[in-house]
Amino acid sequence: MANGGGGGGGGGSGLRMSSNIHANHLSLDASSSSSSSSSSSSSSSSSVHEPKMNALIIPVTMEVPCDSRGQRMWWAFLASSMVTFFGGLFIILLWRTLKYLWTVCCHCGGKAKEAQKINNGSSQADGTLKPADEKEEVVAAEVGWMTSVKDWAGVMISAQTLTGRVLVVLVFALSIGALVIYFIDSSNPIESCQNFYKDFTLQIDMAFNVFFLLYFGLRFIAANDKLWFWLEVNSVVDFFTVPPVFVSVYLNRSWLGLRFLRALRLIQFSEILQFLNILKTSNSIKLVNLLSIFISTWLTAAGFIHLVENSGDPWENFQNHQALTYWECVYLLMVTMSTVGYGDVYAKTTLGRLFMVFFILGGLAMFARYVPEIAALILNRNKFGGTFNKHGGRKHIVVCGHITLESVSNFLKDFLHKDRDDVNVEIVFLHNISPNLELEALFKRHFTQVEFYQGSVLNPHDLARVKIESADACLILANKYCADPDAEDASNIMRVISIKNYHPKIRIITQMLQYHNKAHLLNIPSWNWKEGDDAICLAELKLGFIAQSCLAQGLSTMLANLFSMRSFIKIEEDTWQKYYLEGVSNEMYTEYLSSAFVGLSFPTVCELCFVKLKLLMIAIEYKSANRESRSRKRILINPGNHLKIQEGTLGFFIASDAKEVKRAFFYCKACHDDITDPKRIKKCGCKRLEDEQPSTLSPKKKQRNGGMRNSPGSSPKLMRHDPLLIPGNDQIDNMDSNVKKYDSTGMFHWCAPKEIEKVILTRSEAAMTVLSGHVVVCIFGDVSSALIGLRNLVMPLRASNFHYHELKHIVFVGSIEYLKREWETLHNFPKVSILPGTPLSRADLRAVNINLCDMCVILSANQNNIDDTSLQDKECILASLNIKSMQFDDSIGVLQANSQGFTPPGMDRTSPDNSPVHGMLRQPSITTGVNIPIITELVNDTNVQFLDQDDDDDPDTELYLTQPFACGTAFAVSVLDSLMSATYFNDNILTLIRTLVTGGATPELEALIAEENALRGGYSTPQTLANRDRCRVAQLALLDGPFADLGDGGCYGDLFCKALKTYNMLCFGIYRLRDAHLSTPSQCTKRYVITNPPYEFELVPTDLIFCLMQFDHNAGQSRASLSHSSHSSQSSSKKSSSVHSIPSTANRPNRPKSRESRDKQNATRMNRMGQAEKKWFTDEPDNAYPRNIQIKPMSTHMANQINQYKSTSSLIPPIREVEDEC
Template sequence: MLAEPDATVLHGSGNSMMSRNIYHNKNQDSSISISKMDVIIPFSPDVPCDNNGQRMWWAFLASSMVTFFGGLFIILLWRTLKYLWTVCCHCNTKKKEAQKVNNPANSQAADGTPKGPDEKDEVVPASEVGWMTSVKDWAGVMISAQTLTGRVLVVLVFALSIGALGIYFIDSSDPIESCQNFYKDFTLQIDMFFNVFFLLYFGLRFIAANDKLWFWLEVNSVVDFFTVPPVFVSVYLNRSWLGLRFLRALRLIQFSEILQFLNILKTSNSIKLVNLCSIFISTWLTAAGFIHLVENSGDPWENFQNSQSLSYWECVYLLMVTMSTVGYGDVYAKTTLGRLFMVFFILGGLAMFASYVPEIIELIGNRKKYGGSYSAVNGRKHIVVCGHITLESVSNFLKDFLHKDRDDVNVEIVFLHNISPNLELEALFKRHFTQVEFYQGSVLNPHDLARVKIESADACLILANKYCPDPDAEDASNIMRVISIKNYSPKIRIITQMLQYHNKAHLLNIPSWNWKEGDDAICLAELKAGFIAQSCLAQGLSTMLANLFSMRSFIEIEEDTWQKYYLEGVANEMYTEYLSSAFVGLSFPAVCELCYVKLKLLLIAIENKSELGESSILINPGNHVKMQEGTLGFFIASDAKEVKRAFFYCKACHDDITDPKRIKKCGCKRREIQSLFGARPRSPFSLWPQTETCHLVWAPIEDEHPSTLSPKKKQRNGGMRNSPNNSPKMMRHDPLLIPGNEQMENMDMNVKQYDSTGMFHWCPSKEIEKVILTRSEASMTVLSGHVVVCIFGDVTSALVGLRNLVMPLRASNFHYHELKPIVFVGSLEYLRREWETLHNFPKVSILPGTPLSRADLRAVNINLCDMCVILSANQNNIDDASLQDKECILASLNIKSMQFDDSIGLLQANSQGFTPPGMDRSSPDSSPVHGLVRQASVTTGANIPIITELVNDSNVQFLDQDDDDDPDTELYLTQPFACGTAFAVSVLDSLMSATYFNDNILTLIRTLVTGGATPELEALLAEENALRGGYSTPQTLANRDRCRVAQLALYDGPFADLGDGGCYGDLFCKALKTYNMLCFGIYRLRDAHLATPSQCTKRYVITNPPYEFELVPTDLIFCLMQFDHNAGQSRASLSHSSHSSHSSSKKSSSVHSIPTTNRQNRSSKVDEIR
């Protein structure tokens, strides 16, 4: 607001730069000083300015002051007159209105009708919106950010304000006041345009303001008062005054509002950060502008002689060092006005600096390090992984997902979690930075889903916390994640982990959930129980399957130890590949044999796609299935490259090749690929022409050479399968093809023996009291060949889902007499909660007690059981990880330390009409072909087959006292896991990546371990939470015709000649050709490789041995055996008569030891167990 004290003279015409004249003589005479001031303002002939050099800063300042105070006076005068008019002239009107309000009856006539218009009291007309109100509303809409026009206008005003501030920065290098020609000065023209726009916007704001007085005193209004009028004055006077134009910097305070209008700022922290920065910067720049003005002008009472030349940016520097209390002293204020301003600015500026700067730094420091957005790379897919993100879960996932045995994994993994990773997890991400990115956020927030580009992701994987104390709450969280993701992108493929089987039903309620499109729920409780159940049928199978579906690297050991053979099998995994056209027309066993012998691949199943597009998996279907183009095979191999041989194999080019590594793509194959994928794929399997039904039909297995037997003869000879000396080619019944066969004739069609799908044995619901056994009743029942389930749990424990354990043991591909009785030993209160899902399964009983009681264990004849399963429902309720498995470990050690008298076991078994397996080789059911062959006797608990469930992998070291496993050893390398006596749910983590790469893998593993659970069955269980019985029909009976896992003994039977030094490959081919059995592994004694005999009975698994692998007589062979319809007819009747006679003799001989009131009840329980 002051003028430039220094005299400057223009040198040369048209030169806009001014040089400063230095006063060499300072005279104290005032007249001389005045004469000096007459030449302060520069001028030139082309700029019509005051020739006397008279400064006009007061005119610029007066224009602003008059505008401000004049408007303020008018507003106050208007308010005063309005108040006086209201008080003095409208008192009577208010009194009348108050009387009308207090006496509303006066406005009506005596009869209750309103008064007419001609009566004394006039009716007040309805208020109408006046034109002033309309204009006010229109102006309010124009300046508000609620409409597109308003947002554009607000943003434009802010942008022009920053532009005007930029022009000020440019003009600040010129003198404070100088002559300017409006028509030649480009910056002045632009500034004039900006201020005209500001004037119009000021008018809109004034019209829209409700309170004119407060509007007049607003910061933005004051800025306009001191910046807009001086521009018009400068045009009139042909001179410019830098003056108070720095006040435009105060517009920066609205920067956060502008960014919110543009939807750039969305979080509270970002808004707060921008607010603090904008206030700090605008205050800093505004104060610097004032110092620049007074220091370059000087004090008016000193005749402007004490000025100093400071650039604007030097003033900015001065204000910063002043606020920060540093004060170097190189730049300082000389004028009194400047120093006085600095005194007050230090008080406020220092406080602002001390509070704002730390808070700004804190906000920047607390800003999400992983808060960016994912940028998709062209030609590269990405998946989103969310849920339970910890170091353990992520490391297990990445180790399997990025395994080197997979083909080139060109997939980027994006992790999304609402908690930032710790240092260890961050280091893990950095090690995989080329394929892994982490973003902080929640899948429940659509904004975060947009950041990770979920709509373009190939899939979304949701990890569950397997160790949470409340599994239902964890499942509910994951279901909400699925709902949020599906709501944002219904087409995205989701693979989620679930802890409880019954919670899978909630996923079916999501409209966009479609398992046919790749959506999958990996239920850990279901698969864990299924793995353990399969170990009850073939001990060690849980370990083999877990290794097959996990990616393991080959570890070579030179020493001849059991670890060497175990690890060779561990390196095998499950892969899928389309079969070459060279296999078209061949039966499944022929293709399987060719793949194993020539390609060194083990084919175990194929995919069937119906004409409707629905796919199903056929496991070892038999030689009635013929291969056609486009058949997808499931292979066991060590890496994905080996499986390519099945696709590249060409009979013309590779028939004479002995080294499978030389089988590569040939010219024939290229033409085959073009023809294969150029035409519509055909169904991958065909049935014999006799089948003319739309359902899956299993035709009889026929010899390649026609048999001379009649069909009836063939049916009668079907039972030869159980004889060790029978013909290599055997027949199977098909109830669909032969509706009058003996199976249908002997079956009561009015009795429900199977569930409605025909996949499981079924019985009417039973009350739990009818299956409860006392200790004495269990002892006199003399159980054998059964499954003992030791369960720890109480009323508050989470349910483990025992139905998933029982269902595979009650699969319909077993005959009724083959079903192993199941005895639960545990808390009755807990088992009551589980019983609702178990009451429809036959041969299930309960012994209330504790697995730690040896008396209870002896009562259920644990020494004669086929398998003892140890489970706990209390594992996740303990914080200390090392103590989570204490109950299971104590129960396992307790059983192993027990001693038994074998003579008592034999006596009890014979009294029941039961000969222990292995003692009588003449029994058809004890044939090695039939299934698992148990030991003749058990005298110590260490020989009892046990499988123990563990939560913490490191606790496996406590199960075996004779092993040398290190606590840091991975689970799959420990002896209990290799022997199949321990199982941990952590081995199922690999199913997430396996399912992503091939969704058929999960279907295959469900088919193998669940006994036949299908999506249709899951939908049925979601409706009723229980199996529904159904009458036997040809269609449901056809579902029984499916493979099951068994163990083949080599010490006797048709394969005894191969057991002593024979080759595994010869056994494989013989079993496949003769019995349609598909062998896939060995269960070998741990010390079988030693030259000296050993007393150790522990066994370990060997997966997919090579052809030349040498066999020993004690080996048990894992195999997939076909279902035989005839096997159960004679055996069932024999078993029924045998059990009836011996039961009656037992009752008569033992009647003195049982109270009369309990005889009938115990008899029914005994029959039920059998």
């Protein structure tokens, strides 16, 4: 190289270099400052060559013995890498070639030896094989040693072991550290003189590369194919980064060079995160892979542009370089890949531009592919996939199952209702489908108490995310509108199994659609109703509510409003809505009774609470003194005056606010006896025992500490009490213990199983049978319809707290194919008939005397098979409108009845069946279908607008505000959604509701049904007969009877007290005519429900009173007394003949079994009324042919006739003869 002239003084402070030597632009300051003392002779030359000189100056310090000529040594660094790479590649190829040749030679030699061995014979073969065997043993030993080393190296670098994982993670971390050192050194010149002993970054980089060299050796030993290993990306990175570091130490120079290749290690970032068990989902792995590839390629290409642009082209003597920082190169490549190309930064060198030409092709393709995919993964990343963080001091529940806008809104509306006392609970929803916009907006409106997480309860990882182990409870919602209820129940049962398997102690409240599927929950070992686990069976409760409406119309509406949280809506106008909405605001609460009530009887406490505290107490939790009993705590509904309140008794109240119920807990006789305003009853200063007990739970809270746990099927056995109106008589019915008349639990009437053919009526047989006071069930269904569980409808109507002659006959009108599928669960119930046909046929409806029925129930099993929700209820609506449009000639029914020797009970005003205590007072005659009592089941709440064509309900009106629901003529399963939150806050509420609506299902009965799917008959024992002694719901008429004086302008409170004191009847509501408030008479017969009216509420004569009625051991005498003597004088001429028409059971003729013989007997049926009447009271299948059944000939009216005919001096009247047969 030619020198451009010497630089004078300064001890060589500046060096002049030849034109082909390039110096970095960052080193110009040192050289320019040190050339100030140059000789004047060279000034002109310096000025001429100033730009070129500045390009050729490199920094040199006094301490570094660098090349005095400023010679650049970049080629030495590059040569070290190239020699290492190609030298190793050559050695590997040479080794493979020699190995191949050796193998070929050995193969040829082996063949020659084998031929020689064959020629030499066996004796010589033994001698020649011995040294060969020794050689093979030596080779085997050598191979074993090499294999051991190879296996050891493989274990060291394998991520399957802890050592391997640590080593892999350490190598990656050190690679990132080396890359960071490169970023720091990129601000220095491309090549500079460095003192290894004083450069701290060079020392660290040297240590890193020594470790990389050792790791490279391990990888080389463990590699199966050394050639492919030599060509791997990680190996190439080591070739071009490790050797130059050693050259730097030897030359005391630093060359930035290809150290940017360390950025390629970022490609392994996703693997490292998987080794550390950080990345688990496919989306996260894919996202990290895309990001790592994109970023590593981007940074590596920027490093190459930084190198060539700051160095220049070699063929241009490195003079076309430009000063670019590394981050400017990063910016350049980004705008290039994105095809923006601002032009503010660009490549000047030929190498840089050539690289950009090829990079823009691959970079653009990568940018166009990777960036949208990365953006999609980030934007579509599950925003509901986090982990729930529990806030201190707040409980949380997990809600899963069927999560939709409707189910969630109904649940939140009830759970977060303002009437609840201090709901400090967070609600966590868990569902595997992300919410739609409407549902997400609902969650955002309740963001302070509601969170949503996407996942499945069948996945333990998702259960851990929502902290199920620390949750207060888990609630599972069911899809009430699914086409396959059994499949939906199976899904929820699997959810219960998964949750219980993850955390056996968690409390679970689940909805079930079918009653028979509840038995599967008992198979779960950790399912424990004592710990609060509950199953809310929607079919059981829905049909139970409807069944209770058959006994007291409108009760379904009242009970549904009681466990639903409704806000008070005040109406100033004197309309029926005003009184209805005042009752709607009442709910059911629990509270512990004050010690001031201890020792008082239940009616006394109930009267005191109603009159003074303005509270209605309907039941208590009674603690039995018998320690050997299976359940020491039982819920008793209106137990009677024999029971005394104990200390710490839990009461069940109907009130409008949780704060009102606190009065029962705060009441003190000494402090509050003279207070007339119940709002002033607050906690006083008296020292009461309740203050010291931990049972001072607020209303509507779960009774978890010492509170009672009731099974979902629990119906507590009630204590015996004195028979109604016959004080002191506690004798049990003297029944034949060899005759099975009740099921094994004694809770339901039972008969031997009957074949379905024996209960089928033809249309002509039904028309000839005078049906009256019965229940007509119109059922839509076919052979493919899902079963709705008609047993849950029949069981409450066959409760044993009714006498046999009080049971209403049930006639099913529908498809015989569908009813055959249901019959297996119905064949043990007496007084059941089937008319094959369709509920839309008026001929079938007239044949069953629908105008004389006590209730017509319209059900459909096809509702959930239709996609259009508006059409789901079309069959039920059409059937309801069809019945309401029918016209009846009342004389036909009366003539048929009179021709057979009696007047139907509903038509005879003197019949005790129409007495005030028996039930609802029937209309004198029904000539139009509008007056027929109907209750229609609906699936879609909005379809309620089609049931009544004359109402003015807005289509957007909530169900509970509509006239059909308020009147008790419509019922929708959606009202049962409120039971989930009600059960969570107080699990005793569910037990009380089930006790009221199911007729008394017990855990023993549910276990039996789970085993046999049918009721089992049992012999009458004192224990089973004692189960009959429980309350039932009835309706009390005020038109006449003992309460007639209060019916005209009297106060409801006076009626309440009189009924409670005199008859132990607990009144809790009114069923009033819709237009009773009008001054002008109205022909409308519609009634609506008023729940828990105040004391001063004025009564009208047409009111029907809902009451809890005690079981009457002496039904005939009791009703005769309540009905006064007005009935006896009019019917005295019939009494003796009626009694004589009942022959003994022993002389009862057998019925023919064939259809022909029954048709013959049908012709002489009008002459054999005695036998027909008598056959009402037999449970044997042979004597239960419906075609000869006379509905209610042996009614309470006839029982009274028997009592009048025989002596009535004894406490147990002769009505027992009749009961012996029933």
